[in-house]
Amino acid sequence: MAEITAANSGTYAFDDQFKINRLGYGTMQLTGAGTWGPYSDPKKAVSVVQKAVELGVNFFDTADSYGPWFADRYLAQGLKGAANQDEIFISDKIGQTRQGPGVWTPHGEPNYLRQQLEVSLMTLGIDHEDLLFLHRIDSHFSVEQQVGELKKLQDEGKIKHIGLSQVTVAQIKEAQKYAQIDAIENLYNVGNHDDDDVVDYAQSQHMAFVPWFPLDTGKLTKADGPLAQIAAKYDASPAQIALAWLLKRSANILPIPGTSSVDHLQDNIAAANIDLSATDFDTLSHLAK
Numbered sequence: 001m002a003e004i005t006a007a008n009s010g011t012y013a014f015d016d017q018f019k020i021n022r023l024g025y026g027t028m029q030l031t032g033a034g035t036w037g038p039y040s041d042p043k044k045a046v047s048v049v050q051k052a053v054e055l056g057v058n059f060f061d062t063a064d065s066y067g068p069w070f071a072d073r074y075l076a077q078g079l080k081g082a083a084n085q086d087e088i089f090i091s092d093k094i095g096q097t098r099q100g101p102g103v104w105t106p107h108g109e110p111n112y113l114r115q116q117l118e119v120s121l122m123t124l125g126i127d128h129e130d131l132l133f134l135h136r137i138d139s140h141f142s143v144e145q146q147v148g149e150l151k152k153l154q155d156e157g158k159i160k161h162i163g164l165s166q167v168t169v170a171q172i173k174e175a176q177k178y179a180q181i182d183a184i185e186n187l188y189n190v191g192n193h194d195d196d197d198v199v200d201y202a203q204s205q206h207m208a209f210v211p212w213f214p215l216d217t218g219k220l221t222k223a224d225g226p227l228a229q230i231a232a233k234y235d236a237s238p239a240q241i242a243l244a245w246l247l248k249r250s251a252n253i254l255p256i257p258g259t260s261s262v263d264h265l266q267d268n269i270a271a272a273n274i275d276l277s278a279t280d281f282d283t284l285s286h287l288a289k
């Protein structure tokens with residue numbers, strides 16, 4: 001049986017220092033219901049992060065709004081003492097506020113963005129962000145104000161790379177007037193790839209594309225779901241097929257499946273060993289509504 005390691009998913013180079021394994025991990029499941037409050041078993045949450053490191057994951061996606069702060073704390077604890085500390089690349093997000101379970105309100109006031117960044121650095125125990133996404137563009141402030149503040153923070157050495165989340169190609173082009181944009185994080189999976197144009201634009205601009213909801217919040221993992229037939233052919237799980245499709249779709253795609261289960265984590269990372277045939281890739285590409 002092939003080794004289960006994120007290294008088998010190939011690499012993506014953010015810069016001279018960071019060439020990360022493409023298959024990463026997203027921390028959003030490490031909270032209470034509605035992405036609110038602590039996870040029911042904090043030790044387990046930390047152990048999932050530790051297991052991810054063990055399985056070769058060196059790309060972790062997080063946000064202060066997950067919990068808020070709880071997912072970041074578990075991430076920091078899980079990464080503490082990791083042997084490959086200098087290879088770990090964190091993408092973080094600012095620009096959302098939380099008022100309760102399932103409630104998210106964008107807030108892009110530049111001073112607030114700055115505060116969020118400073119608090120996140122403290123929570124994560126780092127001195128700069130490898131990649132910081134503007135979680136949402138807040139329509140109450142201009143793109144220049146919001147992205148301009150990230151550029152200031154970058155010039156101060158607090159952010160290495162700047163990214164945008166849930167944006168159109170037109171919004172990316174607007175933001176590119178104020179800073180170099182190195183990554184995009186949008187909703188995207190085999191069942192919903194409405195943002196194909198964003199993936200292709202990102203690829204043309206040498207930007208990473210981080211698909212959120214890569215498993216469509218678990219709907220694509222169902223044993224009787226739309227991926228079951230092809231999964232059986234590869235002796236794989238439907239989750240693995242969903243991730244293998246993303247990995248094959250474009251070399252700039254970095255999937256970050258979320259899970260609070262070590263077994264599911266292992267299942268997801270094993271997707272790196274699946275090479276879909278061109279025919280199956282094509283069939284899957286036409287599944288989307």
Ligand SMILES: NC(=O)c1ccc[n+]([C@@H]2O[C@H](COP(=O)([O-])OP(=O)(O)OC[C@H]3O[C@@H](n4cnc5c(N)ncnc54)[C@H](OP(=O)(O)O)[C@@H]3O)[C@@H](O)[C@H]2O)c1
Binds near residue numbers: 026258
């Ligand atoms: N930028 C944004 O606006 C934004 C928005 C949403 C999410 N995100 C990021 O995207 C990441 C991924 O999104 P997500 O975690 O919400 O959704 P997801 O990865 O599409 O799906 C996660 C769900 O699938 C289940 N699951 C995971 N692996 C499985 C497997 N192998 N078999 C069966 N079930 C499995 C998980 O349950 P278990 O815990 O039981 O495994 C969980 O319910 C987040 O963690 C976050 O970092 C970003």
